Amino acid sequence: MSILEVNHVKKIYTTRFGGNKVQALSDVNFTVEDGEYVAIMGESGSGKTTLLNILAALDRPTSGEVLLDGRALSSIRESEIAAFRRDHLGFVFQDFNLLDTFSLQDNIFLPLVLAGKSYDEMQEKLRPIAGKLGIGDLLAKYPYEVSGGQKQRAAVARALITKPQLVLADEPTGALDSRSTDELLRLFEEINRDGQTILMVTHSVKAASHAGRVLFIKDGEVFHQLYRGGGTDEELYQKISDTLTMLATSAKGMGGEEHA
Amino acid sequence: MHKSLLYPRLAWNNLKQNKRFYLPYLLACTGTVMMFCVLLTLMNDPALDKRDSIRAMLQLGAAVVGIFSAVILFYTSSVLTKQRKREFGLYNILGMEKQHIGRVLLYESIYTALMALAGGLLASFVFSKLLQLILLKMLKITADFALRIDPAAIGMTALLFAVIFFLIYLNTVRIIQFAKPVELLHGSSEGEREPKSKWVLAVLGMVCLVTGYALSIMTRTAIGALSLFFVAVLFVIAGTYLLFIALSIVFLKALRRNKKYYYKTQHFATVSGMLYRMKRNAAGLASICILSTMVLVTGSTTVSLYLGVNDIILQQHPTEIAVKYFQLPDANRAQAVQLVKDTVEKQGLTALDLHAYPYLQFAVQQQGDELVFRSSTGSGVDSTTMVWITDPEGYKDLTGTDAAVQAGQVLAWSDGAPLGDTLKLMGSTYSVRQLDRFPVSGGYQSLNVKTIYLVADSEATLHEIAEKDDYSGSMLIYAVTCNLDGTAQEKVACADAVIRELSAERFNGYSFSGRQADYNEQVGLLGTFFFIGMFLGLLFLMATVLIIYYKQVSEGYDDRKQFEIMRKVGMTGKEVKSTIHSQVLIVFFLPLVTAAVHICFAFPMIRRMLMAFGMMNVSLFIRCTAGSLLIFGVLYTAVYLLTSRTYYHIVSDADR
Numbered sequence: 057m058s059i060l061e062v063n064h065v066k067k068i069y070t071t072r073f074g075g076n077k078v079q080a081l082s083d084v085n086f087t088v089e090d091g092e093y094v095a096i097m098g099e100s101g102s103g104k105t106t107l108l109n110i111l112a113a114l115d116r117p118t119s120g121e122v123l124l125d126g127r128a129l130s131s132i133r134e135s136e137i138a139a140f141r142r143d144h145l146g147f148v149f150q151d152f153n154l155l156d157t158f159s160l161q162d163n164i165f166l167p168l169v170l171a172g173k174s175y176d177e178m179q180e181k182l183r184p185i186a187g188k189l190g191i192g193d194l195l196a197k198y199p200y201e202v203s204g205g206q207k208q209r210a211a212v213a214r215a216l217i218t219k220p221q222l223v224l225a226d227e228p229t230g231a232l233d234s235r236s237t238d239e240l241l242r243l244f245e246e247i248n249r250d251g252q253t254i255l256m257v258t259h260s261v262k263a264a265s266h267a268g269r270v271l272f273i274k275d276g277e278v279f280h281q282l283y284r285g286g287g288t289d290e291e292l293y294q295k296i297s298d299t300l301t302m303l304a305t306s307a308k309g310m311g312g313e314e315h316a
Numbered sequence: 317m318h319k320s321l322l323y324p325r326l327a328w329n330n331l332k333q334n335k336r337f338y339l340p341y342l343l344a345c346t347g348t349v350m351m352f353c354v355l356l357t358l359m360n361d362p363a364l365d366k367r368d369s370i371r372a373m374l375q376l377g378a379a380v381v382g383i384f385s386a387v388i389l390f391y392t393s394s395v396l397t398k399q400r401k402r403e404f405g406l407y408n409i410l411g412m413e414k415q416h417i418g419r420v421l422l423y424e425s426i427y428t429a430l431m432a433l434a435g436g437l438l439a440s441f442v443f444s445k446l447l448q449l450i451l452l453k454m455l456k457i458t459a460d461f462a463l464r465i466d467p468a469a470i471g472m473t474a475l476l477f478a479v480i481f482f483l484i485y486l487n488t489v490r491i492i493q494f495a496k497p498v499e500l501l502h503g504s505s506e507g508e509r510e511p512k513s514k515w516v517l518a519v520l521g522m523v524c525l526v527t528g529y530a531l532s533i534m535t536r537t538a539i540g541a542l543s544l545f546f547v548a549v550l551f552v553i554a555g556t557y558l559l560f561i562a563l564s565i566v567f568l569k570a571l572r573r574n575k576k577y578y579y580k581t582q583h584f585a586t587v588s589g590m591l592y593r594m595k596r597n598a599a600g601l602a603s604i605c606i607l608s609t610m611v612l613v614t615g616s617t618t619v620s621l622y623l624g625v626n627d628i629i630l631q632q633h634p635t636e637i638a639v640k641y642f643q644l645p646d647a648n649r650a651q652a653v654q655l656v657k658d659t660v661e662k663q664g665l666t667a668l669d670l671h672a673y674p675y676l677q678f679a680v681q682q683q684g685d686e687l688v689f690r691s692s693t694g695s696g697v698d699s700t701t702m703v704w705i706t707d708p709e710g711y712k713d714l715t716g717t718d719a720a721v722q723a724g725q726v727l728a729w730s731d732g733a734p735l736g737d738t739l740k741l742m743g744s745t746y747s748v749r750q751l752d753r754f755p756v757s758g759g760y761q762s763l764n765v766k767t768i769y770l771v772a773d774s775e776a777t778l779h780e781i782a783e784k785d786d787y788s789g790s791m792l793i794y795a796v797t798c799n800l801d802g803t804a805q806e807k808v809a810c811a812d813a814v815i816r817e818l819s820a821e822r823f824n825g826y827s828f829s830g831r832q833a834d835y836n837e838q839v840g841l842l843g844t845f846f847f848i849g850m851f852l853g854l855l856f857l858m859a860t861v862l863i864i865y866y867k868q869v870s871e872g873y874d875d876r877k878q879f880e881i882m883r884k885v886g887m888t889g890k891e892v893k894s895t896i897h898s899q900v901l902i903v904f905f906l907p908l909v910t911a912a913v914h915i916c917f918a919f920p921m922i923r924r925m926l927m928a929f930g931m932m933n934v935s936l937f938i939r940c941t942a943g944s945l946l947i948f949g950v951l952y953t954a955v956y957l958l959t960s961r962t963y964y965h966i967v968s969d970a971d972r
Contacts, residue, residue, distance in 0.1 A: 114884075135888070142886030153881040167886050169584045198510055214885070240892045277359040 059221055060088040060111070065120035067106050067276075080106040081117070082276035088222070088255060095264035096257045098273035104257045105226070107273065111255065112145060112224055113137050118228070120241040125221055128217040137181040142167050146215030150227035152207045156316065165220050171194035178217075179262050185213050205236025212243065216252070223247075225256040231265045241266045261300065265293035272299060279303070319596060321418075327423030330403070336962070338401055340394050341429060341864050347858055348385035349436025349477050350443065355381055356469035357444045358451055363459035369837070370455065370844045370935060377848035381855060386480050386860045393484045395866045397491050406663040418489050425485040432481075433474055440473075453723055454622070454843040456836070462757055511568035511595035513569050514562040521558025528552035532921035537765075541924035552914060555605055560602040560906075564594040575948075585895045593903055595868060598873070603862050605907035609914045610949065611856040616915075617922060618849030620937045621929060622842045629838060633831035634757050635669070637811060639818065642825035652823070656796045659817045663810040666762065667798040673710030676778050678703055678790035679765075682732075686740040687768070689785065701732065702760050702767040703741070707775040714755040717895030721749075721773040729754040739770075740782040746772075793878035807832035848950040857948075861955045862905065868959040871900070872966030879967050900963065904956050912945060 067081040080308050081103045088094050098104045107116035110122060122129045132140050134304060147153075154163045159184070168178045185190045189209045199207055208228060215223050225244075229237040237260075245266055248254050256267060264270050266289055272280040280299060284292050340648040355378040358364075362369055407417055424895050440671050452459050463506045466604075528551030535541045568591045572578050578587055594601075621628075637660075640654055659669040680687040682701040708719035711727070719727055724744075728735050739746045754769040772778055775792075782792055811830030818826055875896060882892045925938055931937070 082466065138883075138886055138891070147884060149884070151882055153586075155881055157592045157878070157879060162584075165926055166584070169579050170581055170891070172581060175579045178579065200509070236392065301948035 059090045063121040065117045093268040095267035096271045102212045103276045129284040146220035146223040148225040149226045150230035164214045345432035347434040350439040353440035353473040357466045373844045400893035429481040452895040517562035518566045525555030531919040538928035557602040562599040581686035605910045608911035614849045616941040618846040624931040631930045636799040640827045641794040665802045670798040672796045675706040711771045727771035730768045835873040868963040872963040
């Protein structure tokens with residue numbers, strides 16, 4: 057069953073005073089199955105961020121549609137969209153986006169508080185997640201008191217606590233050192249193994265090599281995709297590197313497992 | 317670009333780039349220059365020749381305006397510099413040395429000084445005529461309408477503000493000099509610690525505030541109010557700062573500990589946001605509160621004194637002319653009355669309600685039915701009562717009715733508590749016959765001192781009492797009082813003539829009081845007081861506006877990031893707006909509400925102080941206080957609305 061369907065999504069930005077039009081996405085098509093772990097790769101300016109914003113319902117496509125669990129995002133009214141995002145999507149950002157005015161615990165509670173849950177219920181949901189992410193002892197601390205890796209783990213906890221259908225991660229390892237990166241990627245795998253669908257946008261070959269499938273975006277289209285198959289992280293890493301090299305050297309004409 | 321032009325151009329561009337911060341500062345500079353120069357110009361106005369007291373007050377006013385201007389400009393410029401730390405850091409990293417930055421700053425200061433002085437002096441030239449007309453009208457002085465440029469005032473203003481701007485420049489260089497480039501670059505985004513609960517300070521603040529309020533409420537006399545007002549003010553200022561800084565945090569943390577309350581959509585972000593907001597802004601908000609209170613106190617008191625001048629004068633001078641002769645031989649009494657009457661008539665006026673009567677006046681302490689001289693107990697002024705005694709003849713002259721007082725009896729009336737059936741004074745006991753009013757006033761109400769008015773059986777009794785009073789050495793006074801017809805000028809001329817005649821006749825001792833001359837003097841002083849009050853009020857208002865504006869702008873930049881994150885995490889734009897809106901609302905109206913509370917508690921004390929000036933009209937003071945609160949509230953709200961537009965503009969830049 058596919059949890060996310062992206063059909064012919066196109067996005068054109070018009071500069072403020074009319075005139076120049078910039079095509080960020082030309083025709084994006086792909087689907088994500090329930091329980092999948094998908095990485096999207098692409099160079100700066102390839103339209104990754106635009107795509108993610110559209111998937112997150114922060115932005116609307118010029119044409120085409122996005123279905124989450126069979127429901128078109130465009131059918132959701134503006135007034136419900138924030139609640140929809142809160143209930144169905146979890147977000148992990150490059151720069152964590154934790155609020156400095158809240159302790160880690162309160163940061164994690166934020167979506168639940170907004171959803172009007174009781175304190176006891178929130179506590180109950182937090183306990184297993186905090187244990188799994190290894191931040192049980194840090195909950196009373198403030199974001200400025202903990203390391204980047206710990207911040208990101210708190211942010212992951214915040215994304216997971218609502219039990220979202222899809223976790224969207226935007227360069228989650230971008231601001232982390234290599235040790236924290238490894239830890240986070242291991243966590244993502246673990247979470248994915250428990251059945252959580254993850255869609256991650258990244259620059260990092262290493263991050264992408266932990267995913268089950270890698271999509272490459274170029275010039276506003278899904279240009280190519282790689283499946284892990286039964287291979288190891290290292291094999292996938294090698295394949296991604298090769299693909300990126302070929303992407304950089306030849307504009308078109310890739311062979312292999314092209315599905316786009 | 318020519319090298320020598322680099323710094324001036326860079327400086328100019330900086331000012332243009334930082335318009336949002338810089339323009340209010342420039343306006344404040346211009347405004348203070350104008351105010352100072354206008355006061356100096358007015359002070360040197362030829363129409364005020366011979367009115368030295370008014371000049372002295374204007375001079376004092378100018379000094380106060382000068383000092384406050386310096387403080388306000390210093391504060392504003394340091395806020396400005398802190399906001400620009402990043403920019404300076406960037407220059408530093410791009411290879412500009414600090415001395416080069418110093419040179420850019422010097423050009424900026426020079427531009428600021430030139431623009432402020434040019435604008436301010438021009439504005440003062442335009443407005444000084446208008447303000448001169450207002451002042452002279454208020455002081456009831458007629459003068460010619462010549463447009464006047466005062467080189468001395470301009471020179472003095474230019475000198476003072478050149479010095480202020482130079483000091484501000486040095487201070488800015490100092491701030492930049494002591495900062496490392498990296499610090500400069502991160503200047504406005506230092507990581508913030510969670511504020512700590514400071515229980516001791518919170519309790520101390522509460523104690524200070526309650527003490528200040530209690531002083532105001534418990535002080536019963538005008539003299540007490542005058543001497544304790546400053547102390548009460550200090551307590552309230554300290555209390556305000558401590559409360560804003562400490563109690564606010566303690567209170568918010570208590571809210572946060574209440575899990576049921578805290579983890580609710582509408583409270584969650586507001587409470588935690590307010591914690592940080594109060595940490596950042598407590599001192600600034602307390603300053604706004606104090607300044608607002610100052611504006612309100614200055615406004616309400618000076619307006620009510622000025623509008624109440626007629627009451628004050630009537631209080632101090634029940635009659636137009638009053639001559640009091642000390643130890644006047646009985647034989648000379650007719651002559652003393654005649655002197656006043658003749659002089660008035662010689663001036664072409666009529667002496668209306670002419671009265672002449674002997675009386676004694678002294679201070680005692682009332683202990684039940686006994687009146688004791690103060691020395692015997694030696695306590696303070698609080699329980700003092702005045703005694704005013706005349707004889708039946710004097711009473712008849714004043715009222716036209718025969719008193720018929722028997723020996724050992726007194727007619728009595730008190731403006732305090734009613735008297736008993738007997739009264740003991742100087743060892744003699746008198747039986748009391750109550751009167752229901754009395755035709756003269758001792759004039760002690762303004763000090764909140766009660767007076768007992770008596771009519772003794774004969775003048776001999778008065779002499780007897782005077783001899784027994786070896787404490788205050790009171791002596792028999794023979795008073796001649798009358799009112800006058802005619803214009804204000806004629807009245808003053810007539811009073812002068814009476815004074816001349818009195819000194820020519822060589823009476824043993826006398827005192828003279830003329831209502832009109834004193835009225836002119838008082839209107840002059842209270843008018844000037846009012847005028848300077850308006851100026852200071854305006855200055856404080858400007859400071860308040862500036863602080864509010866800079867708070868809004870810097871808050872805006874701080875909140876931008878928060879706003880963005882909250883949206884990404886799933887708050888609707890509406891929720892975010894309402895959260896931020898309620899915080900901003902609390903932050904900006906907290907000082908106003910606190911100032912209003914301060915004013916309410918200050919009211920009893922200020923009322924008593926105004927009594928010392930003879931201003932007894934409480935309802936006028938209430939109206940003036942309410943009026944200034946209303947006007948200030950409206951202005952404050954207007955400022956808030958204007959600046960919050962800038963705020964939302966900044967915040968929603970991130971809301972694309």
